[in-house]
Amino acid sequence: MPLTPPITLNHLSFAWPSGEIALANLDGTFPSGRTGLIGANGSGKSTLLKLIAGQLHPTSGTAESSAPLSYLPQTLALEQDATVAELLGIQRILAALEAIESGSVDPAHFDAVGANWDVEARVRAELEPLGFGGLDLGRKASTLSGGEAMLLAVTGLRIADSPITLLDEPTNNLDRPTRELLYELVLTWKGTLVVVSHDIELLELMEHTVELYDGKLSVYGGPYSAYREQLETEQLAAEQAARTAQASLKVEKRQRVEAETKLARAKRKGRATQLSGGMPKILANHLRQKSEANAGKMRSHLDGKVDSAQARLDEADQRVRQVEHINIELPDPKLPAGKQVAVLGSAQDPFIIQGAERVGLVGPNGSGKTTLLRQMLAGVAPGSGLGGKLFVDRVGYLPQRLEGLDGQLSAMENVASVAPTATANDVRQMLARLLLRGASADRPLAALSGGERFRVYLATLLLAEPTPQLLILDEPTNNLDVDSVRQLSEALGAYKGALLVVSHDQHFLSQLDLDYLLETGPGGTLAKSYPDPVR
DSSP: OOOOOSEEEEEEEEEOTTSOEEEEEEEEEEOSSEEEEEOOTTSSHHHHHHHHHTSSOOSEEEEEESSOEEEEOGGGGGOTTOBHHHHHTOHHHHHHHHHHHTTOOOHHHHHHHTTOTTHHHHHHHHHGGGTOTTOOTTOBGGGSOHHHHHHHHHHHHHHHTOSEEEEESTTTTOOHHHHHHHHHHHHTOOSEEEEEOOOHHHHTTOSEEEEEETTEEEEEESSHHHHHHHHHHHHHHHHHHHHHHHHHHHHHHHHHHHHHHHHHHHHHHHHHHHHTTOSOHHHHHHHHHHHHHHHHHHHHHHHHHHHHHHHHHHHHHHHSOOOOOOOOOOOOOOOOTTOEEEEEEOSSSEEEEETTOEEEEEOOTTSSHHHHHHHHHHTOOOSSSOEEEESOSOEEEEOTTOOSSOTTSBHHHHHHHHOTTSOHHHHHHHHHHTTOOTHHHHSBGGGSOHHHHHHHHHHHHHSOSSOOSEEEEESTTTTOOHHHHHHHHHHHHTOOSEEEEEOSOHHHHHTSOOSEEEEEETTTEEEEEOSGGGO
16 A cells, blocks of 8 residues: 655645735645755745645645644744744743743643653753754844754754654755754654755755746656756757757748648639630639639648647747846946955954955854944944944945845835835836746735845845945845856856855855955954865
8 A cells, every 4th residue: 555645735726915826736745755845936935835834824725744744934044032942942841841840730731741851951962962062042043143043943843853844945054064964964864854945965965856847846756966967858858859849840831831832823823724715614613613622721731730830849848948047237336446345353453345355254153254244334343352344335235134124015115115216117127137026026025935035135235326335245145046046146246346245155155256255263253365265
């Protein structure tokens, strides 16, 4: 008897309150083991995970799981008020244990604890190898780096030991050593694991790959590389089929034209014979009618062959994928070459960014990169510790946690708020170049995928008035698919202002043609190096 798949989708559909359709009649299953769920930004991956997890309710159809499941949202980094215990998913158990220790005999508290009387000891044992052994469980997530918060949340789901676990972009904000720790957790994960990610190394650890493309689910055996290999084979075949179908259509059209030419000649010849008086009129009319009937049949037959050839071409073209490109032109900020833009570091060892220099800020999770950026933006000048100062006031800042915009306002409204002289058409055109079109531009920011939200923030920088002379980007590739990361690096390559980028994505940094790196280290140090190591 075949085993029941862990997750089954039956005619699953979901529409946003605006009426925009996110998923329509989606059918498919997820296999047991480790599965990578991939697809372009905005294809509906995060929405699908929320539907499976019960965070959203289908408009129609069902998303069924064969066992209890746990879910890690993509927006975890936004939950700054959560405590470490909440990130780990044990806050309710700890509160019940505290109540029982204080003398409570409420059955609800005992139900909350269940068999988890040693939960804190088990959690400490899991956290010790990750470097969090002495961590205060009441500490706020806002005091942690994004990478630390993510690793703690994943660890909490591992402790929960649900039969099915859903992870949405779990490597966001993780430095290299922390990613390695996460990879080890994933490799030894018990039960079914479904992971949405753009991290190719993580996707290579998967046993299966499921792609969400053009509103359909396709299951591929093996990791991301096996998927890519099979997809490339399919695309080569599809492109060849399209070329063959195009050639066939040309032949059929040419034969249709040639046949029409022959028919026209025959018609002229018959008319000439009739006019010459060489044939009785009744016989000429009979032959003309017969000729027209035959010509009609021939035209119908040839038209049918042309239509069939066109249908084969249309079908072949549908199998050939067209990758949409982010198409943005960053305005020239008119930044003088020798102008001092910012200073970072300590009073004893400051580092000055000047002109259109391109600088990467790197370092381990928790070493203070984001804190340093915030100090610089707040004007905390370098002193005995690390700090920074801006020498220009035209600065565009993309925060790691994508904060600062109104999640209840639409993409259009958020962008328009920073560009008061831009027309609605200007804003729509900018968002369209960032692949946010139609109803997506009018949906609340909070309802967009992580990649789509990033594009809205980027649009606020690009249309800001006046044009920023310094762009500060904190982990800009979080939630972006592989193609979008490449396109973003190309757009930034044409920017003529100064650029300061924090990223753990070494491949992305290598594409930016950086002038140098600043690396945060233990004890609040900052060191300068050159980008050869990331190439």
